[in-house]
Amino acid sequence: MALTNQKYNSPLRFLIWGYIIWSLVPVLIAVIYSFNDGRSRTVWQGFSLRWWITDPYASIFRNDETRNAISNSLVLAFATILVVTPLGIALAIGSQRIRGRSANFVQGLTSTPLITPEIVVGAALLLTFTRLFTAVPLGFVAQLLGNVTFSLASVVVIVRARLVSIGASFEEAARDLGATRWQALRFVLLPMLWPSVMASLVVVFATVIDDFVITSFLSAGVSSETVPLRIYSSVRGGATPALNALATLLVLTSFAVLTIGLFGLSTWRKRHGERGGLRAALADVTQLNS
Amino acid sequence: MARTMDTLHRGLTQTKLKNSPRLWAGFAIPGTVWLIVLFAIPFYAVACIAFGTIDPIFRDAVPQWNPLSWDFVQARQIFSSLATGPLQGVAIRTVVYVVCAMSLSFVIGFPIAYFLARHAGKRKLLLLVLIIVPFWVNYLMRMLAWVNLLSVDGLFTRFMRIFGVNYNWLDGSPITVILGLVYGYIPFLILPLYATLERLDWRLVDAARDLGANSRQAFRLVTLPMSKAGLVAAGILIALPMFGDYYTNDLLSRSPSTEMIGNQIDFFLNASSQPQNGALLVLALSLFLLLFMSFYLRSTRQQTRQVTR
Numbered sequence: 001m002a003l004t005n006q007k008y009n010s011p012l013r014f015l016i017w018g019y020i021i022w023s024l025v026p027v028l029i030a031v032i033y034s035f036n037d038g039r040s041r042t043v044w045q046g047f048s049l050r051w052w053i054t055d056p057y058a059s060i061f062r063n064d065e066t067r068n069a070i071s072n073s074l075v076l077a078f079a080t081i082l083v084v085t086p087l088g089i090a091l092a093i094g095s096q097r098i099r100g101r102s103a104n105f106v107q108g109l110t111s112t113p114l115i116t117p118e119i120v121v122g123a124a125l126l127l128t129f130t131r132l133f134t135a136v137p138l139g140f141v142a143q144l145l146g147n148v149t150f151s152l153a154s155v156v157v158i159v160r161a162r163l164v165s166i167g168a169s170f171e172e173a174a175r176d177l178g179a180t181r182w183q184a185l186r187f188v189l190l191p192m193l194w195p196s197v198m199a200s201l202v203v204v205f206a207t208v209i210d211d212f213v214i215t216s217f218l219s220a221g222v223s224s225e226t227v228p229l230r231i232y233s234s235v236r237g238g239a240t241p242a243l244n245a246l247a248t249l250l251v252l253t254s255f256a257v258l259t260i261g262l263f264g265l266s267t268w269r270k271r272h273g274e275r276g277g278l279r280a281a282l283a284d285v286t287q288l289n290s
Numbered sequence: 291m292a293r294t295m296d297t298l299h300r301g302l303t304q305t306k307l308k309n310s311p312r313l314w315a316g317f318a319i320p321g322t323v324w325l326i327v328l329f330a331i332p333f334y335a336v337a338c339i340a341f342g343t344i345d346p347i348f349r350d351a352v353p354q355w356n357p358l359s360w361d362f363v364q365a366r367q368i369f370s371s372l373a374t375g376p377l378q379g380v381a382i383r384t385v386v387y388v389v390c391a392m393s394l395s396f397v398i399g400f401p402i403a404y405f406l407a408r409h410a411g412k413r414k415l416l417l418l419v420l421i422i423v424p425f426w427v428n429y430l431m432r433m434l435a436w437v438n439l440l441s442v443d444g445l446f447t448r449f450m451r452i453f454g455v456n457y458n459w460l461d462g463s464p465i466t467v468i469l470g471l472v473y474g475y476i477p478f479l480i481l482p483l484y485a486t487l488e489r490l491d492w493r494l495v496d497a498a499r500d501l502g503a504n505s506r507q508a509f510r511l512v513t514l515p516m517s518k519a520g521l522v523a524a525g526i527l528i529a530l531p532m533f534g535d536y537y538t539n540d541l542l543s544r545s546p547s548t549e550m551i552g553n554q555i556d557f558f559l560n561a562s563s564q565p566q567n568g569a570l571l572v573l574a575l576s577l578f579l580l581l582f583m584s585f586y587l588r589s590t591r592q593q594t595r596q597v598t599r
Contacts, residue, residue: 015402016417020421022473023473023477024423027427041441042444087324094316098318112329116530117575123336123559128328130565149328149329181310181313210429213537232430
């Protein structure tokens with residue numbers, strides 16, 4: 001067995017490192033060019049911070065439109081989290097515990113958005129908000145409703161996985177010791193759900209801040225332009241390295257949130273005597289276990 | 291004995307928890323209503339616009355909310371256009387691009403997932419993290435990176451010129467679009483593939499080898515059948531967004547000669563004011579994808595059932 005392993009090992013090892021380089025180096029180059037001193041995104045002309053901070057008009061932290069896009073993105077992400085987290089937790093608990101035909105219906109309804117192509121959801125919501133629910137204006141409100149709809153399913157999946165692994169015995173023990181159903185839920189189940197809640201927060205934040213299709217279909221021009229929309233509209237134009245800087249900022253933001261989330265998750269696990277550490281935390285946020 | 295007690299206990303507690311259906315239904319209601327109003331009804335609205343009429347003066351789509359008076363004239367026209375008319379090219383291209391990108395993703399992704407699951411050894415966590423990183427790098431950033439490299443004076447274009455290759459990568463090149471799709475979606479394939487392969491009982495493969503199968507036979511007769519469901523599910527998972535993709539194409543080519551169905555939907559809904567055609571294409575795409583989606587949902591539901599039991 002050892003011999004055959006050896007035989008397959010080296011070309012595969014070559015392939016995997018080749019893949020990693022292929023998948024990461026272009027992005028790194030784009031990040032490096034955000035520090036280009038010239039106006040080109042392809043020819044290196046020395047290091048500067050002009051596209052990040054020093055240029056009074058074009059740098060991303062000083063350009064009004066870019067700042068507007070950054071604040072739109074953050075507001076949209078936090079607003080979505082506020083709505084989708086309680087909605088998703090409740091739906092996860094409810095859908096896991098009801099039985100019968102309605103359970104199948106709810107389960108089908110919650111898992112379909114997860115695999116529906118975004119363009120279909122975006123197009124359907126655009127047509128709905130412009131012809132049927134005309135009280136909903138395109139822009140922030142429509143984007144919020146769209147992002148909640150699209151990310152609800154992932155919260156449900158993450159929380160449900162946790163519910164399954166917790167099982168019913170803890171809550172029942174609390175009930176046997178005299179807790180009411182509400183108390184068991186509030187003081188036993190909810191605290192145990194915390195890692196899945198944290199994972200949902202991270203996943204929803206990263207999804208919404210990166211979302212392009214739904215946010216774009218439901219936008220109403222500059223007033224509701226988010227960072228991805230701004231990037232998208234200028235990639236093929238003669239944009240300066242400020243574009244690279246903005247894209248880098250987007251990547252850094254989601255990485256920061258993810259890292260905080262991962263560390264939070266693995267510390268929580270350690271403190272509560274659960275096994276798994278970083279691996280389990282990674283599985284939580286990549287939904288590998290679903 | 292202990293096991294029986296355990297099952298008995300679990301059975302009892304489960305019946306107790308499940309005993310308050312009204313409470314749990316109350317938990318499920320807000321989310322369910324949300325999804326009915328903002329997910330199910332929008333699909334009905336798409337159908338009502340697709341099978342509605344066109345305002346004769348403003349040329350705008352007028353939805354027909356009553357299914358009994360749906361009008362299929364325009365639908366027939368669009369569907370025949372997709373089958374034999376001007377949209378035929380778009381339909382064929384969509385399928386061909388997705389099939390090519392999928393096959394390439396499997397060719398690259400499967401060995402990687404296999405290596406990760408079986409031979410990664412001490413470096414496993416590091417490799418896993420490095421493979422997961424692109425998963426979290428914004429899609430547009432990853433496309434932007436390649437636009438920079440492939441533009442006329444980009445690093446890659448200049449590099450290829452050394453070898454005498456003078457190719458205009460970003461101007462309607464099907465190769466660029468297909469490779470772009472692979473680059474964009476392959477992380478979403480590798481992870482589920484890895485999850486599937488890691489769960490396999492590799493002792494069975496070892497047993498097959500011990501019983502005289504060569505490595506190819508063991509792969510074909512044991513590994514493949516055991517992982518088939520997971521492979522298909524992972525394939526569907528990236529095929530679905532690829533079929534609805536328009537931004538990759540838009541960023542890397544922006545030429546009518548490489549347009550896919552997503553580009554047509556984007557065009558009809560966002561660039562021109564022909565929402566009825568857009569709605570019809572959304573409907574056509576959804577019907578086409580429904581097949582894959584129902585297959586995927588069924589297979590994952592079977593899996594969760596196995597896990598929870």
